[in-house]
Amino acid sequence: MVDIHCHILHGIDDGAENFDTSFEMAKLAVESGTTEIFATPHANIPDTECINTSATVSEKVNSFNEILVREGVPLKIYTGCEIFAAGDFIKLLKKGNLLTLNNSNYVLVEFDFFEHHASVFMKLEELLSEGYIPVVAHPERYAFIEEDENCINIIKNMGCLIQCNKGSVTGRFGHSAKFIAHEMLVREQVDFIASDAHSSRMRTPILTDAYQMVCELYNKDYADLLFDINPRKILNHEKI
Ligand SMILES: [Fe+2]
Numbered sequence: 343m344v345d346i347h348c349h350i351l352h353g354i355d356d357g358a359e360n361f362d363t364s365f366e367m368a369k370l371a372v373e374s375g376t377t378e379i380f381a382t383p384h385a386n387i388p389d390t391e392c393i394n395t396s397a398t399v400s401e402k403v404n405s406f407n408e409i410l411v412r413e414g415v416p417l418k419i420y421t422g423c424e425i426f427a428a429g430d431f432i433k434l435l436k437k438g439n440l441l442t443l444n445n446s447n448y449v450l451v452e453f454d455f456f457e458h459h460a461s462v463f464m465k466l467e468e469l470l471s472e473g474y475i476p477v478v479a480h481p482e483r484y485a486f487i488e489e490d491e492n493c494i495n496i497i498k499n500m501g502c503l504i505q506c507n508k509g510s511v512t513g514r515f516g517h518s519a520k521f522i523a524h525e526m527l528v529r530e531q532v533d534f535i536a537s538d539a540h541s542s543r544m545r546t547p548i549l550t551d552a553y554q555m556v557c558e559l560y561n562k563d564y565a566d567l568l569f570d571i572n573p574r575k576i577l578n579h580e581k582i
Pocket residue numbers: 347349424479538
């Protein structure tokens with residue numbers, strides 16, 4: 343499996359709190375069948391120090407990969423970030439200050455949980471017009487989707503992709519997020535399921551429980567598409 347959303351790097355956002363946690367997360371991922379992870383620290387969060395430029399993330403990914411090789415952990419980390427869509431984020435992307443996923447044209451993007459749908463649509467259109475393909479992180483957790491699920495159709499019809507959190511699929515984020523995630527799964531609107539892991543204990547990188555659930559409730563081909571085939575297309579810069 344390939345995890346496209348994971349806060350595995352330490353000392354960079356609210357993810358892994360130290361090196362030991364990062365390393366523990368890597369081992370958990372491997373034990374549960376993940377072979378590649380996109381490191382996606384929060385970036386461009388307003389009113390914080392959480393800028394996380396390309397140079398910072400790339401440097402941390404390189405040194406973590408070196409350690410994984412040295413320690414014999416069969417996991418490869420790729421660069422990325424979870425870009426908070428605010429301010430000059432598109433300008434920063436174009437200048438190369440913010441990272442796409444593995445330097446592709448796919449961009450993992452998040453919004454304020456209470457952002458108005460019109461503002462979300464406008465930012466997504468702007469990204470698309472600049473040639474990026476937005477991968478909308480965990481829409482099942484946003485208020486505007488809870489209020490009107492048709493917004494997902496609009497986002498999909500624009501040409502954006504949808505990433506659900508494994509915790510939403512299994513119910514960790516509550517009834518509403520689980521309900522919406524499964525509504526989207528039934529309608530085949532989901533393109534990826536990722537861990538959005540922040541630690542090795544609470545929000546872990548283990549994907550197996552959600553994978554099994556999708557196999558049982560839907561089918562194995564669908565699970566493979568969401569956990570492996572589509573994520574791998576981002577790795578290889580292929581069209582989805
Ligand atoms: Fe995240």
